[in-house]
Amino acid sequence: MNATAPANPIRPTIPLDAPGKHHGFLKLPWSRNDSAWGAVMIPLTVVVNGTGPTALLTGANHGDEYEGPVALQALAHELDPARVNGRVIIVPYMNLPAFRAGARVSPIDGGNLNRAFPGAPDGSVTQKIAHYFNDVLVPMADLVVDFHSGGKTLDFLPFACAHYLDDARQQAACVAAVTAFNAPYTLMLREIDAVGMYDTAVESQGKVFVTTELGGGGSLSARSARIARRGLRNVLIHAGILTGTAEHADSVLLDMPDDDCYHIAPAAGLLEPLVDLGERVSDGAPLARIWPADRSGEAPAVIHAQRDGVLAARHFPGLIQLGDCLAVVAVQA
Numbered sequence: 001m002n003a004t005a006p007a008n009p010i011r012p013t014i015p016l017d018a019p020g021k022h023h024g025f026l027k028l029p030w031s032r033n034d035s036a037w038g039a040v041m042i043p044l045t046v047v048v049n050g051t052g053p054t055a056l057l058t059g060a061n062h063g064d065e066y067e068g069p070v071a072l073q074a075l076a077h078e079l080d081p082a083r084v085n086g087r088v089i090i091v092p093y094m095n096l097p098a099f100r101a102g103a104r105v106s107p108i109d110g111g112n113l114n115r116a117f118p119g120a121p122d123g124s125v126t127q128k129i130a131h132y133f134n135d136v137l138v139p140m141a142d143l144v145v146d147f148h149s150g151g152k153t154l155d156f157l158p159f160a161c162a163h164y165l166d167d168a169r170q171q172a173a174c175v176a177a178v179t180a181f182n183a184p185y186t187l188m189l190r191e192i193d194a195v196g197m198y199d200t201a202v203e204s205q206g207k208v209f210v211t212t213e214l215g216g217g218g219s220l221s222a223r224s225a226r227i228a229r230r231g232l233r234n235v236l237i238h239a240g241i242l243t244g245t246a247e248h249a250d251s252v253l254l255d256m257p258d259d260d261c262y263h264i265a266p267a268a269g270l271l272e273p274l275v276d277l278g279e280r281v282s283d284g285a286p287l288a289r290i291w292p293a294d295r296s297g298e299a300p301a302v303i304h305a306q307r308d309g310v311l312a313a314r315h316f317p318g319l320i321q322l323g324d325c326l327a328v329v330a331v332q333a
């Protein structure tokens with residue numbers, strides 16, 4: 001940071017390096033009509049013991065994705081510092097205003113936190129959160145785990161994923177951590193819109209990064225919550241931060257070799273899925289129909305698979321808009 005750059009106003013209410021377990025907040029001043037000197041109080045738990053690596057763990061980067069918040073609340077409540085070697089920084093509700101609103105983006109400024117990086121210390125509330133993570137918390141971390149799910153508009157096969165990176169050693173370390181997470185599916189992910197993502201910011205700082213898509217539809221299931229809790233424990237054991245034995249089950253390896261994996265709705269209307277998550281599709285097979293939303297008696301638009309593969313994600317609501325992501329077909333590796 002140069003001498004003239006404004007400082008980020010966020011302050012932790014607990015020490016980030018004190019031995020033991022501390023619960024507090026990231027306090028972000030937010031002056032507004034109903035609280036002139038008020039603040040956004042983002043819950044924070046820090047567990048420190050020994051001299052091992054640091055893990056930074058986040059949920060609700062998008063506010064309507066719930067597996068990560070559940071796993072992180074459970075970890076913050078249950079984690080015994082004696083079982084830790086290193087430091088665990090837990091932020092279950094990274095974009096707290098969005099989480100409290102049950103929405104993907106912040107109701108304060110419309111900010112999509114996962115498109116706001118590297119953020120700005122003098123920007124909007126969402127930009128300040130992004131900047132604090134980018135400039136303060138991520139540099140402290142060796143391992144970063146950021147939980148996602150589909151939110152209200154997408155549903156996913158439960159997978160942990162890594163990205164293709166220019167640095168082969170960093171990519172290998174990320175793949176090893178994602179593999180250790182041991183979700184039912186393990187994916188090499190090609191982002192549709194990588195600019196401004198937390199993922200990109202973390203990876204550009206050379207960190208080991210694990211992200212997930214564990215379900216969706218704006219809720220969670222007993223199974224998807226179990227996958228999140230188990231994967232989190234596994235990856236902390238893999239990093240040498242948590243003692244214990246990792247649980248292992250078979251995981252299906254998936255790849256997204258090019259942009260043809262994404263299927264975009266060519267029309268708006270009423271969605272009729274023809275394939276469910278996890279089902280195999282062949283190139284040219286019908287994936288879905290979109291019926292007109294404003295009249296009867298007309299033929300639907302039919303969307304065909306652009307490649308052989310497995311349906312890894314799909315549009316969740318019954319109504320779809322022109323340009324929505326309708327389906328993602330991944331390739332079994």
Ligand code: ZN
Binds near residue numbers: 061065147148149151
């Ligand atoms: Zn998300």
